[in-house]
Amino acid sequence: MDAVTLAAAPTGLTDTILHGDCLEVMRGLPGEIADCVFFDPPYFLQLPKKRLVRWNVKTAVNGVDEPWDRFESFAHYDTFIRDCLREVQRLLKPSGTIWCIGTYHNIHRVGAALQDLGYWILNDVIWFKTNAMPNWLQVRLTNATETLIWAVKDRTAKGYTFDKVAAREFSMDKIATNVWRLPICSGHERLRDVEGRKVHPTQKPEALLERIIRLSTKPGDFVLDPMAGVGTTGAVAARLGRRHLLIEANANYAAAARQRIEAVVPEPVTP
């Protein structure tokens, strides 16, 4: 199913993964369809070309060096992000919310773009990793966090979903604060190919998406992920009784996501 097919049948949008460029596909979709969007763009890491090798075990660190993370400049990156966020804004229902994720490399580009486009930020949420990779050379602090920005599509938006009981459950404190302590994705959850290599370099943990979806959507709500990767958003949405639409440009990722989501066993819905 491609974007053209989809545009011809917009009413059937549910529990689908589309293989194609996210901007093109989004432009073919009708407006105001999404209750929630998970926006996980490339981080534009600008890593050094040389590989980092561990001294003790001589294994190399697999830094992110993928075509989709290469941009000529911040200006090019900004253009890409803003084009995407404009389309997302059109696709969001008036009461819909967006979650963006990033690190210091890119999150300020995303945050400023959101504000410039008229989105209204509700929270920044700190994903505080329990098992971040240490900084061996000890020339700066170990980066143990990623930042999520939660926003509505404009300042006057009303009626968005916020599950305050869940919010409290997720918090490290008695009150529902914006810091979430969670491990990174590893073990059996991490998708690997037949040779044991990870399918996607930056697969998100399901626990993170579970918090996002439980906090800000209701059962039956419609979740969109325009850069779906290996489909964590779709897998969690399916498990929690939410509908989803994923878009992914990389055929390998899309195929892995499709296979993964087919295997999901839905949990009993607790509204």
Next chain:
Amino acid sequence: MDAVTLAAAPTGLTDTILHGDCLEVMRGLPGEIADCVFFDPPYFLQLPKKRLVRWNVKTAVNGVDEPWDRFESFAHYDTFIRDCLREVQRLLKPSGTIWCIGTYHNIHRVGAALQDLGYWILNDVIWFKTNAMPNWLQVRLTNATETLIWAVKDRTAKGYTFDKVAAREFSMDKIATNVWRLPICSGHERLRDVEGRKVHPTQKPEALLERIIRLSTKPGDFVLDPMAGVGTTGAVAARLGRRHLLIEANANYAAAARQRIEAVVPEPVTP
């Protein structure tokens, strides 16, 4: 002492608080003088005109609604921030570092400005407050964090100070991560006028500045705070055996800072 006087005698710059517009004063200073800059600009909170009132308590919430936090638009705010950061970049030594602080309201404006001006981010540091004010409306998460950005003045900068022993001491984990758990400023540390009102609405805790200064400067280093408020940076610098230059446009704040710093008892220097 004003900016003109200062510019005429640039070599005497140490342990001084200057009352004046930070841009004007900075423009009168010689370049490459600062080992460390603490940059704590207005947060551009965009609070509603009417004061928020707690639904269960009869007291008004003490939002920040000061002349110095009023900007017409993001564009005006950005211009102000970028003008300041350009001057700071000139004032930083090649090995100097800058610490910027903010919340989601403004930190992305600051972060994007840093990157656009060629600064190179070393870390974002999450100040995770132990005693944040709970969110009484329960329509979003309680904001328990502020974000610090630590950066060098350009990508190739070398030789900046990083005390890895201190870094580990500050961390919640065994490794030196970028999340710092600290209470907000309160109690005797909080400066109050004769009528018991707080002198400054957003006085930073000394413990936060102590971490910044110990982590990224050596005894005798020169610390600049161009928007010094009531002088937390200067007080901590003085206590820890670092030199300082503070700039503050508000006469009340500047006077309070001067009085405060005069009372500081230096601690024995441990290099």
Next chain:
DNA sequence: CAAAGTCCTGAATCATATG
């Protein structure tokens, strides 16, 4: 079978010296 020990790896803008 349980417990203990080994090995690998994770969105990383990680140094310095020499040619």
Next chain:
DNA sequence: ACATATGATTCAGGACTTT
């Protein structure tokens, strides 16, 4: 400017192996 070699040392989680 780039490429290459060298050097010095972090932890948590999970998979796997050994006791």
